[in-house]
Amino acid sequence: MAASAPSSSGGEADPNSTNLRPPGSSYDAWCGVAHGCTRKLGMKICGFLQKNNSLEERSRIVSSLKERTARTLLSCDNVGGDVRFRRTETDFSNLFARDLLPAKNGEEPTMQFLLEVVEILTSYIRKTFDRSTKVLDFHHPHQLLEGMEGFNLELSEQPESLEQILVDCRDTLKYGVRTGHPRFFNQLSTGLDIVGLAGEWLTSTANTNMFTYEIAPVFVLMEQLTLKKMREIIGWPDGEGDGIFSPGGAISNMYSVMIARYKFFPEVKTKGMAAAPRLVLFTSELSHYSIKKASAALGFGTENLILLNTDERGRVIPADLEAKVKEARQKGYVPMYVNATAGTTVYGAFDPINEIADICEKYNMWLHVDGAWGGGLLMSRKHRHKLNGVERANSVTWNPHKMMGVPLQCSAILVRERGVLQGCNSMCAGYLFQPDKQYDVTYDTGDKAIQCGRHVDIFKFxxxxxxxxxxxxxxxxxxxxxxxxxxxxxxxxxxxxxxxxxxxxxxxxxxxxxxxxxxxxxxxxxxxxxxxxxxxxxxxxxxxxxxxxxxxxxxxxxxxx
Amino acid sequence: MAASAPSSSGGEADPNSTNLRPPGSSYDAWCGVAHGCTRKLGMKICGFLQKNNSLEERSRIVSSLKERTARTLLSCDNVGGDVRFRRTETDFSNLFARDLLPAKNGEEPTMQFLLEVVEILTSYIRKTFDRSTKVLDFHHPHQLLEGMEGFNLELSEQPESLEQILVDCRDTLKYGVRTGHPRFFNQLSTGLDIVGLAGEWLTSTANTNMFTYEIAPVFVLMEQLTLKKMREIIGWPDGEGDGIFSPGGAISNMYSVMIARYKFFPEVKTKGMAAAPRLVLFTSELSHYSIKKASAALGFGTENLILLNTDERGRVIPADLEAKVKEARQKGYVPMYVNATAGTTVYGAFDPINEIADICEKYNMWLHVDGAWGGGLLMSRKHRHKLNGVERANSVTWNPHKMMGVPLQCSAILVRERGVLQGCNSMCAGYLFQPDKQYDVTYDTGDKAIQCGRHVDIFKFxxxxxxxxxxxxxxxxxxxxxxxxxxxxxxxxxxxxxxxxxxxxxxxxxxxxxxxxxxxxxxxxxxxxxxxxxxxxxxxxxxxxxxxxxxxxxxxxxxxx
The missing domain is CATH 3.90.1150.170 (Aspartate Aminotransferase, domain 1)
Structure with a gap:
């Protein structure tokens, strides 16, 4: 295999024309040595040289390089005479997206480009954990919109060079917020787990979709096994039940309301809310606003979501729930669903699940536990008592992307009864979920979801x-x-x-x-x-x-x- | 800064104890040379040596290395005497997640681990574009569940070594499907765009959330500018309007139904579907099943979604729409919403938008265009005529992750009228969207969404x-x-x-x-x-x-x- 220079046209360039450094410079000499080993290896090494040169360490490294190569390596330059690899030092200013794979001869520029991106990312990761760096470099919207030096957010008609793309990557990180910084306490999702991050890099490289086993066999099985493990930890017998990973806790909570409605009034699926009596839902006055969003979206109306009073520690007062259930029944409404929060958004309060479960059983209501934030405590023998009674819930939201530190997004809705999730959402789309496939199609998960395509959120977790x-x-x-x-x-x-x-x-x-x-x-x-x-x-x-x-x-x- | 060996306890290991190769081997000699340049550089080079050794090219590279280093580089070994970096060749079998950042001395193992992962990913990418490789290596669910050699999907109590984690990464890709392979035609989302992939790697490294400008300043502005550009391309005057990126076309379509309902019957948000008359929706018999899912979820009921007949090319017959609208009105129902599909899921048919828009205007109905698949044609001067009339739509779904080849997930819901998206979903959560922030809070997008946290889908695009x-x-x-x-x-x-x-x-x-x-x-x-x-x-x-x-x-x- 002959070495070839990255070229913007996809054709072969003159072997000497892309060497932008003067012949015989110490940089080239060093590269020559490195390339002497094996071509593939040499490419990578030069990739990193190039990278370091373009970063802030540039001057230090270059001078160190010059000094040492002049002293020790020049003698190696001519041994083997393998100079063809010098040209792999990459000038990204003449490279464009069209030169990358699947372009002809695209492999080399693709690898160089990705390694350069990785250098930017690893440099960012190092800084993220360095307490001497800032958490953010704040700019107002109008400042960023007007354009910082060399960083213009506007989209253009014509392609920009990969050099500019790399600058854009650096600047995007520079003007962002380091959510993994040890002093970032701003959101429920913080931190940067390295293994989780590696999982995300792989996930995006696999670039597939969760709807069928056919195109995501490994991920579908991982999801199934992990959901079962989570159900075991909740305390449902043998981890039986169902569940799915959804795009965030708000959607998981929305699922819980949909499933509850389907369980009690399955005809709403076909006939609409007109087929049901006036249904009311209950949640803490301190609960997450997604319960309210779900009430609005699903056609209940926010007025039919009844807010429960809380005690001085922010916990629902069970007697208030029972009083309000009775009041609703007296009005002729049908109390259908109660959300108990395990870890409220602001106070981190845990509603008393057992007392709430007693009332739900008494009045035949669905019990959902929103453990988006506090669900992680189930992993701790010391602290899981705060969710005592969670095994009595009909459904549970649990976001590993919050307290468990999994990268965004990773949220599960878990359901105790098998079949209702599928029954609620199934539309039997023939083009995706063909019953005559050659494998066991019960592994196809798409028909359980309100989504069609679904991002792979399981692998990192x-x-x-x-x-x-x-x-x-x-x-x-x-x-x-x-x-x-x-x-x-x-x-x-x-x-x-x-x-x-x-x-x-x-x-x-x-x-x-x-x-x-x-x-x-x-x-x-x-x-x-x-x-x-x-x-x-x-x-x-x-x-x-x-x-x-x-x-x-x-x-x-x-x-x- | 002294070099340190990766160690599982976080303490300093004996400088010589982790060199697992016999002293004076050609591998070490070569490393010594490389490391002679600068420590940072040396580490990276050894990272790659290590990596190549553990891949299939192992034997070829090692023998090539031995041969060449023996011939050309041994003489350089002692110059400078800088042997301390040899220890950076990484034995992952003794490293665990707890040794990575933020662990003390975690920087070196973190970088080695991530570079090893990148080597696995780049090797996968090269194979993805190589037509001599398979698209997939099919196994039945029971085969993968029983465990392939060295690949066990079960989760464990105790941590596994990073070596095992790396094996798991390789195997996950091995048993998956190469959706970027030139011969993968199975889904509407195919291909592996290298720049988009780099964007995803960066996105997951930034690990932030779209709900506020505060923690995603750059991404929020990018989303705003890109949505405006998309609205300009649709043909709405000055690109005015609103929109948001959502987790897939099904959710984008669900948004369109929610917004339409809010526009005509805003009281449903607070009072529920009982506050509205019997509402009916219309869509092609060949349209995507997400319209049906939305009808069920939002409380309309699937029976109130009326399917329209199509011609021999799979396009909605406008006369059939008008007849069915009239029929519904005669029954006392209120026709509210029509979905025209631009690119049906199976045939790729384009409904005649202009004719449908005429009927929508005549009967005061919301017109949504589901361009999840076909929206990409708007980018082509030659083919965009297939969506003629799209500028008359009230809302448009457009998934760049389909025909435009953006990595999953990337779907936009675009709305012509400003304010309805916010009005429909706003719940004014005080803990996130504080009005007394020091910046212009109209850039906070969270209250427009049915989600709370929202994945960053914009950057790659x-x-x-x-x-x-x-x-x-x-x-x-x-x-x-x-x-x-x-x-x-x-x-x-x-x-x-x-x-x-x-x-x-x-x-x-x-x-x-x-x-x-x-x-x-x-x-x-x-x-x-x-x-x-x-x-x-x-x-x-x-x-x-x-x-x-x-x-x-x-x-x-x-x-x-």
Missing amino acids: WLMWKAKGTVGFEQHIDKCLDLSAYLYNKIKHREGFQMVFDGEVAPKIKAMMMESGTTMVGYQPQGDKVNFFRMVISNAAATRSDIDFLVEEIERLGHDL | WLMWKAKGTVGFEQHIDKCLDLSAYLYNKIKHREGFQMVFDGEVAPKIKAMMMESGTTMVGYQPQGDKVNFFRMVISNAAATRSDIDFLVEEIERLGHDL
């Missing part, structure tokens, strides 16, 4: 589980809850921190925090309480020192308010 | 658009349609190919095709037609020779039937 083991997830959860207790005690005993009565303090501190970029934590009002910070601990990278830092930083930024 | 330019997408579409015409003419004039009247032929050929793994194409019955093959052309890698191959292969496999 499966791979992390393999790599950490069940015990590894348990350790992670226990560590997060330890840190949370640490923060609680720290604030409790700290002078100068007290209940904030001025609702403008938190937004002001947050604004300064984002400008300084040192850390990120969310705030919000709730009920009659003014704006306060919501501290989220789910990042495997966070330590006590990061908690200390956050507290100091809030104090520092708020000093002059 | 934006990056591909930059890299190809609008003209690049146009060329791709034109090429696909040329190939399609080529196939049509080839079949038409080919002896031996004729109308198949036996519905069992296609499933049998498909089963043999999957066992042989040489190519993949889907089949299905439709209406009164027996099982037939559905040929999809959206793969940038497919050429006329692949079409030829498919036809020959069908003939070969079907020879003895």
